[in-house]
Amino acid sequence: MGEEDHGHHAERMVVTYWDADGNEIVRYYAADVPDDEIPEVIDHPQSGLPAGRDRENPPVLEKPQAYKSHLEYVKERRTEEEAESLLEEALTKLREKRGE
Helix, strand or coil: CCHHHHCCCCCEEEEEEEECCCCEEEEEEECCCCHHHCCCEEECCCCCCEEECCCCCCCCCCCCCCCCCHHHHHHHHCCHHHHHHHHHHHHHHHHHHHCC
16 A cells, blocks of 8 residues: 555644653644744643743743632632522422422
8 A cells, every 4th residue: 555545644843842840742733833823831741740842941830729629619600699599599409309
């Protein structure tokens, strides 16, 4: 089988990124993608750190984000009044279901 049997291979460019620990990751982009559309920083899949194109000056993680619980995410989206209302509504439904 020749190359014609496998279809057309698009031209591509190689972009290398490094994280603060020196880990390298390679990404491939179509050759006709403008340079300003190629991300300057990506998340390194193994380390989770931000990785940039400059090997000598990789981006640093500014502030590690603490784990947020489900309740913390809910509190970001709801006011205290909305929370009280939703809680009361849920308790009412539960009581009706139990026959109280």
